[in-house]
Amino acid sequence: MELARQENQLSRIHKLVFIAILVSQALVLSYIERLIPLNFYIPGAKLGLANIVTLTSLYLFTFRESLFLVLLRIMMTCFIVGSFASFLYSFAGGMLSFFAMYLFIKISSEKMSTIGISIVGGVFHNLGQLLMAAFIIKNIRILYYLPFLMLTGVVTGCVVGISVKYLLRYLRSTNIYSKLKR
Amino acid sequence: MKKLDLVLIVMILTIAAVFFGFNYYKSYLVENSNSDIWAEIYVGGELNTVIPLKNGEEDYEIMIESDDGKNVVKVHNQGLEVIEADCPDHICESSGFIDKPGQIIVCLPHKVVVEIKGEAKEDINGIS
Numbered sequence: 001m002e003l004a005r006q007e008n009q010l011s012r013i014h015k016l017v018f019i020a021i022l023v024s025q026a027l028v029l030s031y032i033e034r035l036i037p038l039n040f041y042i043p044g045a046k047l048g049l050a051n052i053v054t055l056t057s058l059y060l061f062t063f064r065e066s067l068f069l070v071l072l073r074i075m076m077t078c079f080i081v082g083s084f085a086s087f088l089y090s091f092a093g094g095m096l097s098f099f100a101m102y103l104f105i106k107i108s109s110e111k112m113s114t115i116g117i118s119i120v121g122g123v124f125h126n127l128g129q130l131l132m133a134a135f136i137i138k139n140i141r142i143l144y145y146l147p148f149l150m151l152t153g154v155v156t157g158c159v160v161g162i163s164v165k166y167l168l169r170y171l172r173s174t175n176i177y178s179k180l181k182r
Numbered sequence: 183m184k185k186l187d188l189v190l191i192v193m194i195l196t197i198a199a200v201f202f203g204f205n206y207y208k209s210y211l212v213e214n215s216n217s218d219i220w221a222e223i224y225v226g227g228e229l230n231t232v233i234p235l236k237n238g239e240e241d242y243e244i245m246i247e248s249d250d251g252k253n254v255v256k257v258h259n260q261g262l263e264v265i266e267a268d269c270p271d272h273i274c275e276s277s278g279f280i281d282k283p284g285q286i287i288v289c290l291p292h293k294v295v296v297e298i299k300g301e302a303k304e305d306i307n308g309i310s
């Protein structure tokens with residue numbers, strides 16, 4: 001009885017530490033992304049490397065745990081490199097893409113790979129950001145950029161999806177995974 | 183990559199292509215109907231300035247001032263571009279020159295939207 005309780009607690013600590021590591025990795029990825037001088041000449045277009053962490057967490061953790069991780073990541077990123085305006089954009093995009101990806105993983109039930117899910121995430125992230133932007137500047141015409149962002153979303157979604165595929169394969173071969181799934 | 187991934191990619195590309203085609207068709211109609219083309223500049227959702235583009239022979243610059251900062255718009259060759267802005271990201275400057283109806287330039291930090299508009303005359307008599 002006592003042993004089982006301790007085991008359970010240990011597993012929770014494992015999870016907590018792993019979530020903390022993932023959040024800090026997302027922060028580093030956001031920072032690296034800012035260092036890459038990639039300009040698509042479209043507001044909102046970016047690589048979205050932090051989505052690697054979000055998508056990985058969706059495959060490893062429960063819904064509530066991943067949601068907690070995403071919220072933590074968005075807040076921490078904005079405290080460190082962003083402003084209040086960038087928080088609103090990241091929040092709208094991050095939440096919409098999170099729920100869309102969760103839904104698609106549930107619906108497609110293994111018939112769609114990480115690449116497809118990550119493309120869904122990328123496109124919905126852009127959609128969320130554009131809607132927030134339309135709300136802030138009170139001008140719906142900004143949705144003109146949506147088709148452009150859908151194209152960049154497909155390309156960056158592929159990059160992120162392939163990264164997640166290899167990351168998950170690696171994690172499953174380590175003992176971290178078995179400890180998390182206990 | 184699974185089959186459903188490809189289906190998804192094709193779907194997204196199709197939707198984007200429909201958007202592009204629709205925009206292209208609209209600007210094509212306007213360009214071939216010899217109608218007016220003008221630019222509307224919005225600040226925070228409200229119409230700030232209207233610039234006629236068809237008959238403007240001379241190049242000139244106008245300053246759009248808002249509560250958040252200022253953007254300098256240069257009008258030339260029946261189109262326009264943002265050449266200067268005191269915002270942090272300068273995406274509006276890198277957007278470049280626009281002259282086709284439907285095209286827009288956005289400065290998010292200043293809530294400025296520049297849109298080119300045109301009235302397409304429904305001239306179907308010649309075809310039918």
